[in-house]
Amino acid sequence: MACLAAAKRANFNGQLSKLSSPLSLGSNFFFCSLSAPSEPAKLDEESAVSGNGNGDILSRTAAREAVTTRSQNSIRREGRRSKSPEKIEDVICRMMANRAWTTRLQNSIRNLVPCFDHELVYNVLHSARNADHALQFFRWVERKNLFRNDMETHRKIIEILGGAAKLNHARCILLDMPKKGLELNEDLWVLMIDSYGKAGIVQESVKLFNRMQEFGVERTIKSYDALFKVIVRRGRYMMAKRYFNKMLNEGIEPTRHTFNNLIWGFFLSGKVETALRFFEDMKSRGISPDVVTYNTMINGYNRSKKIEEAEKYFVEMKGRNILPTVITFTTMIKGYILQDRVDDALRLVEEMKSLGVNPNAITYSTLLPGLCNAEKMSEAQTVLKEMADRYIVPKDESIFMKLISSQCKAGNLDAAVDVLNGMNRLSVSTEAGQYGVVIENCCKAGQHDKAVALLDNLIEKDVILVPQSTLHMESSAYNPLIEYLCNNGQTAKAETLMRQLMKLGVQDALALNALICGHSREGTPESALELLQIMHRRKIPSEKSTYESLIQSFLERNEPADAKAVLDSMLENGHLPSSSLYRTVMERLLKDGRVQTASRVMKAMLEKGVKDHEDLVTKIVESLLMRGHVEEAxxxxxxxxHSGITPDFDNLISILCQQEKIVAALKLLDYCLERDYSVDTSSFEKVLEALLADGKTLNAYSILCKIMEKGGSTDWSNCKDLIKSLNEQGNTKQADILSRMIVGKNEDRKKGKKKGAVAG
Known part of the structure; x- marks a missing residue:
């Protein structure tokens, strides 16, 4: 056996040397990386470790050692250090973790390790990455007769399965041990009893305890202590008392550890009197209480809010020359804090320091909330400084938020900032919500510079975007700060804050409106417009003043077209611009030569029922006519x-004629005649004269006929010239019709005068 093990070790070292050598054709990556290798890498490993099963192991080892020596010499010449070979158990565990448990994997492991011994199997079980791998390997080596599991490997697998709550497998392995010729001992049963207890299955723990004698395992105080711990943890105090009596009947004497467990359990179940009786029974049996016993008594009475009793046992233990530990002092401090006796807690802290007992993280975490509740903020600040100096991090990091809130409530903003600095010194991650509380209170106190400094720190460290954050900045913190920054020329910094908040899903209308107004005041309307578009896409409500400020900003930048676009958006979102805003936009558009755009603004204004600025709208109509946009005009x-505003048609016609816009004047006059709008005779004559002068005789003839049909005057001095021009241009029919119309009109006029004279 020893020879095979030695051969196996030599074979493995040679294989690893070859795999780790630069000269090897195998996969170095598989053995150098802990990450999952690709499939080609797995195949390379299998081919590298498989070898020839019928070859001489020692011969292969010698050859590979020679390769290893050459590669190491080459590495040394290059001035590099060679890596130590990987342990065989680690290789097996990695192979099991990266691949499914198949026959192919099992063969790979067998080729890698021809001979298994106790040390290897135990190490593989110990290093397995999960309980399933360990169980598969444990059963496989035994099923394939590669190794006969002994007492130690059985204990190891039972321990692993118990810790992973795979209790049925663990129990089966335990109960099958006698069939394999392995003798059961009490330690294995204690292990199983404790595992079931941790899983909360008390009845199974009790059943296993009762079956111990069935398997010939003698129960000692060790088994009873394990059972008591399981029972009292689940509050089965009556069962604990029954088994305690049973233990005494079996002649097994309890130890100090037994009483400590039972007293702790009785206090846990609220059975204070029972715990006290057992404490007295312990002393009556000549078992001296130790520091654990007194800590249990003190803690139990504190849980029952009987601080006076706890103080009595605290004094008693010191009277017995039992030095209180940090647990003792922390327990007493917690009791005082629960009773709002903060001064006594502080006194106890000084006492423990005088005895050379240093407070720990739990002590500070217990003390600080009590100081905050008692509004002893200077003492809390001192304690925090002490923690930072000793680099002690509290177990519950929520205490920092309580400290910050309490210091801000007391008006100690510098102390609140010190809490944040203390967290940085302790390498505790700060959260946006903690900064937010300080920033909010700084803004309320008018200390905006301090709030801005905190914001700089917040943005620089990307605290807002930390994915693990649970405390986020509230709107009551960032809105006042954003408003201040926007009102003081720092809108860009405020926008950086808001964009980080938006990445977390914040859609605050108040903040976004303030940012748009800030950009508008600072002369960067493009940035403001971008934010406004974001609000539109996300359907965030906007304010009327936001649009007005943005429009004004574009106008100041001499960009009236963009101002008009914002005005349209304003109308689309249900905001009615003021009359003066309409006028300002139209004037700037007109000044910029954007007559048709100004016309559209005028149309929107009139449709909204705003009937002001007759002078300006008339000017817009005049400009349209002058530009040739007659139909639009x-x-x-x-x-x-329709809006009740009547333009000065005579003035418009006169201006058009003066500027030689004859076609526009003709269409305007024709429009007025069709709708019977009042136009002065002089306007007709100006248009006719302009048409005649421009040679547009047919147009003059047409408009004159319409005038006469409407009952207009025929006293135009150039009628004869128009008739003459018509005849000269071959329009004799029109000339004849016009002549007869003029003669008829004159005769009607004469008859009218004669009838008037006779009647007179």
């Missing part, structure tokens, strides 16, 4: 008339 005139 006529549409706007129609809208004005």
């Amino acid at each position: 006529l549409g706007r005139i129609e809208l004005l008339m």
